[in-house]
Amino acid sequence: MTLLFFSFFWIFLSLCFFSQNKGKEAAKLVLLSSELPRRRWLAIRVRLNHKSPTNSTTLIELYVRLRINNESHGCVCFDAHFWDGKTDDSNAFSAAWKAACSAATQNPTVVVPSSKDFLVYPLTFHGPCKSSNISFQLMGTINAPSSPSVWTGRNAKRWLIFHGVTGLLITGSGTFNGHGSEWWDLSCAHHPNMMGCATVIPMALNIIHCKRSTISDIYTIDSAKFHVVVNQSSDILVQNMHITAPESSPNTDGIHIELSKNVLVNNSVIATGDDCVSIGELSSNITVSYITCGPGHGVSVGSVGKYGNSVKVENIHVEKVNFKGTTNGVRIKTWQIGLGYVRKISFEHITLESVQNPIYIDQYYCDINGTRGNCEPKSTGVHISEVTYDDIVGTSSSNAAIYLNCSQSVACTGINLSNIKIKSDKSGQQIISECTNAHGTNSGVVQPKSCLQS
Template sequence: MKKLLMSFFLSTILCLFFIADNANAGRVARSSSGNNFNVLSFGAKADGRTDNTKAFLDAWRAACGAAGSVKLIVPPGTYFLGPVRFIGPCKNVKTLTMQMQGTLKASTDLKRYPSDVWVQFGWLDGLILTGGGTFDGQGALAWPFNKCPKQKKCKLLPINIKFVNTKNTVVNGITSVNSKFFHIALLHCHNFQGRNIKIIAPANSPNTDGIHIERNSGVSITQSNIGTGDDCISIGQGNSDVTLQGIKCGPGHGISVGSLGRYKNEGDVRNLVVKDCTIRGTDNGVRIKTWENSPSVSSVANMTFENIVMDRVANPIIIDQTYCPFAKCDTSVPSRVRISDITFRNIRGTSTSPVAVLLDCSKGVPCKNIRMHDVHLNYVGGLAGVQTTSTCQNVRAAYSGKQVPKPCH
């Protein structure tokens, strides 16, 4: 009888354990199929050494396959990561938030990169990238292999963060450090908002543009600090309705439109506003640059640069339609990029070169409707008795308000 009771007791206990295990399994299943996905649950290790590429992709696939408002969590720590593509569409996801609290550290083995991608987000609607995390491209070891500054045909090194074909994207509070090539690139995106972005690289790092924008519409970058070895922000071909506000730029090459006119069938660049910015210790301030011998006609139109402080900038205001970064370029045909309706308003500060305003337009298609209002740029380059000057070619600008240097006609 005792044996029978003992057997019944053990059977009851086992049954209870089975029921509890099933309940726990149900809770785990609901958690893994719910709306929060932690990369640690997919095998990621925040030790700075373990290759987390597979774990991150597995976590992404699970999050992208969920429904509603989804969150992908990268907790604090350092995660070593090879090239990854976070690709949609995520058909049933309304918004996908990547809560990036940790530091992603890129592989320095260039053989691992078949393209210019380290981290890519693509074909997504409603992506939010936030959390205060850092993308560390570990670019110093790769920079000596960058041949693009000297060669027209060169292999592009990996970009830290690349957005391709996204809609309604928000990037907030993210840091990019020492990219191998561009820090952030936007291609074919619509309605992109970036704010509180920090970008850091030394002044001698080649082609490390902070944010490169190409073939997008509805882009807003605000309240961001960018110091790098190339353009803080570069606006390439095919962009419209771009606003840059509250940008602190330096070191670097300033805020540039271009270079444009190098390739066939480039798109126009229209409706750009750059305002409330501080540009410090850079090679250029605000610049429009186009190549000579353009294979196709394109246009740059309706742009406003206003309320900008220049602090020890070499070329504060520049339109350069003979742009050539190489030892030799084909100059047989003037630039075919048409520049019109450009306003420089309330530009003030200091220039380290005597020519503070350079408007060098194409003799084939001279610039039209260039307006200068309240420009005050003093020389601080160290040559005694020198004042700032203006140089103009193939343009008749309209001037109003205070003008230092004196206008050229």
């Protein structure tokens, strides 16, 4: 077997070729077919010797790994430049994805090597793919362009998109770096009165129209806007994530879910300038568990109903989350002009460490000229019902540990408070509950005293 392997190896290498173009290796596609025993893996590293301006040689490694199952497998050469994080490597990533996605093998894998930095401009990795499973293994660092000016004429709403892929696995120990600091300084959310402020800001990693997919063990840092977005997708697992951005960074939600169903966010550490996890319109069967959140704005259902649309959000379960120094704990926020419902929501087994608004419902969420404020009451509203708060313990940094501000037009109903033990983080200070149009029941200990109406 050893002799057979090395014989094939040397034959394979002899068939791969590289073409020079003005002192630099050009990317060439070499697809080879060969019959090999079933159920073997072949990791094919494509090394390109580039001539830099100083004529020194730089070794490039970006490769596709294909499972060999008596089908074609490939050696793909990619022009990945100098993996310095400063030269555009978008074409190499696009070529790598296309090769893997079109491979008729089991679980083709795009591998981004460790200890390497790559610069990638806005890029969409399109599906569907031939294989029922495909992997994107991130070991190095993928960098977004840092200057907003270079996004002119490009998709400034989203940076990296995986679209229409089934059986996608994004994994590794690498990093998506959004380089968002210059965007934050231009954000209308941060500077609502600034002339020429940016209303369209790129979200980093976008999973759109995907099914049966997993994102695991990835670091995402300093996104210009949301770090991870799950949109119009189903059966998605997001786990073991490390997501960070400065506390002052605007709209840098860790994970945002919308128009999706059957999503599990699990076992992750999130510290950003906005919601650690936010759940938007038309979402159902969402579970958020074992999360360390802070700094940030907590875990939010909403905001929803901003455009006067009919909202349908249900079966949302948030459990075993530890909030540290966040501005909110568990929050539901709706706009008055919205219609529809938010129902069957549970917040359970929550711990709080100096959280400003531990339990929070705001049905008057709005803005006036870009600034959050007291908006004029409307006759419409989203109906919030069947919401359970159970086993929530810890400390509050504000006087009102329970704040349920429900609509005078469409009151909150079916709220249940159970086993709530929240005290002030300041010695000797009492805390209270504040409720408006909130109806429900209590069970077990509720501290501070419940303000629910029957």
